[in-house]
Amino acid sequence: MPTPAFLDKLNATASPNARLRWVCDHPFGRDRVARYELGNGLTVLLLVDRSAPVVSYATWYRVGSRHEKPGKTGLAHFFEHLMFNETEHLAAGEFDRKLEESGAESNAATWLDWTYYYEALPSERVGLAIQIEADRMAHLVLRQPQIDSEREVVSNERRMRVDDDPDGTANEMLYKLAYTTHSYHWPTIGWMEDIAAYPPADCEAFYRAYYAPNNATVVIVGDIKPQSVLAKLQLAYGEIPPSVVPAEDIVPEPPQLEPRTLTVLKPTTNEKIFVGYMGPSLGDHDHTPLNVLAEVMSGGRASRLYTTLVTEREVASEPRCWAATFRDPGIFEITATAREGHTAREIEQLIVSEIDKLSSELISEEELERAKARLELNQVQSLETANGKAEQIGFYETVLGDPSAAFARLDATRKVKREDIRRVARRYLVERARNTVYLLPEVTHA
Numbered sequence: 001m002p003t004p005a006f007l008d009k010l011n012a013t014a015s016p017n018a019r020l021r022w023v024c025d026h027p028f029g030r031d032r033v034a035r036y037e038l039g040n041g042l043t044v045l046l047l048v049d050r051s052a053p054v055v056s057y058a059t060w061y062r063v064g065s066r067h068e069k070p071g072k073t074g075l076a077h078f079f080e081h082l083m084f085n086e087t088e089h090l091a092a093g094e095f096d097r098k099l100e101e102s103g104a105e106s107n108a109a110t111w112l113d114w115t116y117y118y119e120a121l122p123s124e125r126v127g128l129a130i131q132i133e134a135d136r137m138a139h140l141v142l143r144q145p146q147i148d149s150e151r152e153v154v155s156n157e158r159r160m161r162v163d164d165d166p167d168g169t170a171n172e173m174l175y176k177l178a179y180t181t182h183s184y185h186w187p188t189i190g191w192m193e194d195i196a197a198y199p200p201a202d203c204e205a206f207y208r209a210y211y212a213p214n215n216a217t218v219v220i221v222g223d224i225k226p227q228s229v230l231a232k233l234q235l236a237y238g239e240i241p242p243s244v245v246p247a248e249d250i251v252p253e254p255p256q257l258e259p260r261t262l263t264v265l266k267p268t269t270n271e272k273i274f275v276g277y278m279g280p281s282l283g284d285h286d287h288t289p290l291n292v293l294a295e296v297m298s299g300g301r302a303s304r305l306y307t308t309l310v311t312e313r314e315v316a317s318e319p320r321c322w323a324a325t326f327r328d329p330g331i332f333e334i335t336a337t338a339r340e341g342h343t344a345r346e347i348e349q350l351i352v353s354e355i356d357k358l359s360s361e362l363i364s365e366e367e368l369e370r371a372k373a374r375l376e377l378n379q380v381q382s383l384e385t386a387n388g389k390a391e392q393i394g395f396y397e398t399v400l401g402d403p404s405a406a407f408a409r410l411d412a413t414r415k416v417k418r419e420d421i422r423r424v425a426r427r428y429l430v431e432r433a434r435n436t437v438y439l440l441p442e443v444t445h446a
Contacts (some may be wrong), residue, residue, distance in 0.1 A: 074190015
């Protein structure tokens with residue numbers, strides 16, 4: 001990694017905003033992630049991986065739908081689309097064309113707590129990623145034609161994924177039901193009436209507030225030369241000014257004191273059930289055992305829900321559990337689809353029965369070890385590529401402030417005991433904290 005003498009030379013003629021400093025190294029398995037910071041607040045995380053001549057370049061912004069306000073929902077996701085459009089230096093379509101000509105692929109994602117953009121490209125072309133990402137961080141064009149064009153794209157996406165998709169509608173309603181005050185209440189894609197009304201001034205204000213170096217982390221993993229990369233980063237990002245990031249004003253979700261239910265009628269052939277128990281945040285000590293519990297419930301054909309609902313009773317298909325990986329308290333989701341002749345209520349009774357067993361009895365050591373082994377395998381597989389490593393580093397840095405948290409989670413998973421599974425079942429999977437959406441076939445009349 002670069003020496004202090006190299007950094008001194010790099011900073012000799014740099015402005016205060018562009019001065020680069022080494023902060024620390026983070027252990028990352030057998031490797032180390034080097035943390036640097038520019039004077040304007042940009043965080044840079046570097047991991048050298050010479051297993052292949054490729055680089056994964058990811059930019060994580062600490063902005064998601066949680067940072068929006070009622071009446072302005074969906075702006076974070078809207079910007080995921082706008083950022084692939086025109087800049088002051090790149091005409092519309094040039095961003096993708098330059099990457100494709102370099103043999104690169106790119107994509108982006110937005111969710112409740114974050115937005116990120118990534119490029120996977122040959123290592124000798126990392127300078128291109130640095131150049132174009134810095135350009136769109138500071139020089140995005142946000143005039144009415146660009147906004148109206150993407151507005152139509154996003155509106156159609158919402159119609160396809162939510163309004164015309166029974167599962168999408170039910171999932172959206174589950175979060176609306178579970179969260180009454182917290183900003184997780186609204187969907188990341190936004191409400192349609194808000195999408196239809198964004199003026200350029202709102203987009204400009206959002207961009208200037210959140211798309212700034214002091215609200216971003218650049219993660220670079222792959223076959224890189226750190227000194228060369230740092231010099232390019234300083235040149236590209238150093239003169240971008242920091243923003244005044246708005247202070248978060250999140251209203252905590254109050255304790256849920258009674259179960260809530262909602263019935264959604266849609267043109268679907270089978271009844272479905274969507275359950276959400278109010279659970280812990282990703283950083284909570286209880287999240288890891290609850291994650292193992294989710295694997296016990298629905299991880300593979302030997303899991304409890306698959307055995308009960310699919311193999312033995314033959315009443316349902318596709319049972320799935322998930323402990324939400326959110327910065328603030330999330331929900332523990334359980335979903336399943338009823339087979340023909342069976343109902344969502346029937347499935348619900350069997351799910352509750354399995355939860356009651358987890359709350360009253362210790363699971364077997366065999367179940368526990370199988371669940372932990374599956375989770376460990378999934379974690380290890382996610383770290384096999386440069387893209388996988390970059391995504392894990394960026395996600396945990398953005399949500400938990402620790403780029404190496406994937407390994408801490410792995411260690412914590414290995415230490416989970418049977419008693420921990422029973423304890424979190426008793427604490428979180430309780431009736432008063434349950435939110436249930438029944439998705440039923442809409443009856444049509446000729």
